[in-house]
Amino acid sequence: MRLPLGLAIAAALVSTPPLTAQPTTRSFDRVLLLEPQGATSAGVSLGDLDRDGDLDIVLAKGRHWPLQDMVLRNDGRGHFETAPLRAEADRTYSAALADLDGDGDLDIVSSNDRPDEKLVYLNDGTGRFQVASRFGAPEWSTRYVTVAELNGDQRPDLIVANRGGNTPGGVRSFVCLNDGKGAFPSCAPIATSSATIIVAADLDRDGKIDLFVPHRDGGRNLVFWNDGTGTFRAAPVEIGPEHSSIRAAAVGDLDGDGVTDLVVGDMSTGLFVYRGEGSRRFAEPTPIDAGRTVPSALVIADLNKDGHADLVVGNDQLPGVVLFGQPAAAALRFTRTTWNDGLGAVYAIAVGDLDGDGWPDIAAARSDAPNALWFSDASAAKARP
Numbered sequence: 001m002r003l004p005l006g007l008a009i010a011a012a013l014v015s016t017p018p019l020t021a022q023p024t025t026r027s028f029d030r031v032l033l034l035e036p037q038g039a040t041s042a043g044v045s046l047g048d049l050d051r052d053g054d055l056d057i058v059l060a061k062g063r064h065w066p067l068q069d070m071v072l073r074n075d076g077r078g079h080f081e082t083a084p085l086r087a088e089a090d091r092t093y094s095a096a097l098a099d100l101d102g103d104g105d106l107d108i109v110s111s112n113d114r115p116d117e118k119l120v121y122l123n124d125g126t127g128r129f130q131v132a133s134r135f136g137a138p139e140w141s142t143r144y145v146t147v148a149e150l151n152g153d154q155r156p157d158l159i160v161a162n163r164g165g166n167t168p169g170g171v172r173s174f175v176c177l178n179d180g181k182g183a184f185p186s187c188a189p190i191a192t193s194s195a196t197i198i199v200a201a202d203l204d205r206d207g208k209i210d211l212f213v214p215h216r217d218g219g220r221n222l223v224f225w226n227d228g229t230g231t232f233r234a235a236p237v238e239i240g241p242e243h244s245s246i247r248a249a250a251v252g253d254l255d256g257d258g259v260t261d262l263v264v265g266d267m268s269t270g271l272f273v274y275r276g277e278g279s280r281r282f283a284e285p286t287p288i289d290a291g292r293t294v295p296s297a298l299v300i301a302d303l304n305k306d307g308h309a310d311l312v313v314g315n316d317q318l319p320g321v322v323l324f325g326q327p328a329a330a331a332l333r334f335t336r337t338t339w340n341d342g343l344g345a346v347y348a349i350a351v352g353d354l355d356g357d358g359w360p361d362i363a364a365a366r367s368d369a370p371n372a373l374w375f376s377d378a379s380a381a382k383a384r385p
Helices: 005-013
Strands: 027-033 041-047 056-061 070-074 080-084 092-098 107-112 118-123 129-135 142-148 157-162 173-176 187-190 199-201 210-213 221-224 237-239 246-252 261-266 270-274 276-278 286-288 295-301 310-315 320-325 334-339 345-352 361-367 372-377
Touching: 027 334, 056 107, 056 361, 107 129, 107 142, 107 157, 142 199, 199 246, 246 310, 261 295, 270 295, 310 334, 310 345, 320 361
Parallel strands: 041 092, 041 345, 092 142, 246 295, 295 345
Antiparallel strands: 027 372, 041 056, 041 361, 056 070, 056 092, 070 080, 092 107, 107 118, 118 129, 142 157, 157 173, 173 187, 199 210, 210 221, 221 237, 246 261, 261 270, 270 286, 295 310, 310 320, 320 334, 345 361, 361 372
């Protein structure tokens, strides 16, 4: 696949943090296909659904047309028993896991696209689920749902990312507060115009969860500051260039300076980090791995357990990359390795130990290629600058 023109321009005109020549300690060549053939999957989540001590998988499927969502129960060694989440098919882009009703097990929130209802599944404690309630409106063009505690009541709330596309004036995304019983009967709009992901984190370290909303369809990225009640009354702060096309985003402290950084994957221009400067300020975007990514999914995690944040990037019709962070507060430095075969588009990534060996593995939901796991192994063969 040829890189988009914007990527080639970015690679030629801007500097990028160096990728070190030091070898990594992990590789991701061992793969397990989770399904025999590709479809239109868009989300993958990991969690101990049946409380047996290992991580299970939920696959959100049905991008553009209805498919059954799937639950894969782990035997603890990376072998899975697969069953539909429910009999009906729908257009699901993400499935978030959280204890919504406070009973100690993980429930599921399904972010279905229009015209399908958005669903809350409650867990019976054994990893079996029933639809318990609906939220929002069926006509929402929902792409992603984020779960976070927004108003101080210790109950998980929902942030619903709706895509505007070519809709004049765009569309609003929403915050839906938990009623204390795991249902979300009312939702309030936030001033967005098009989003396919919303990241919830305490960006200014004041103890309140804020929202980072990258723009999907050519507008500005926004940060909304939480007033502590789960409402976002103040006008959002604009960040980054005038035009963005971002499907993937994550937040974390990449440089070890104690301040949260923002990382985005722009489908036109590549991978960038907005380094946090404190006092609610972020630096101008710095490209990472310039000219070599078409990022459609992104996770920040410590894959080699060295205490430094690493980046796992899924691409559109290119092999993914793992960028292992190096200790350097003044400059971002990474060691680069690849993972996956480059087939299809990686729409979502989840990281966790799925085979019980103590090392984080990579699970990927792909469109037009089988969903799969890439297991972590001790190898430095592919590490390169």
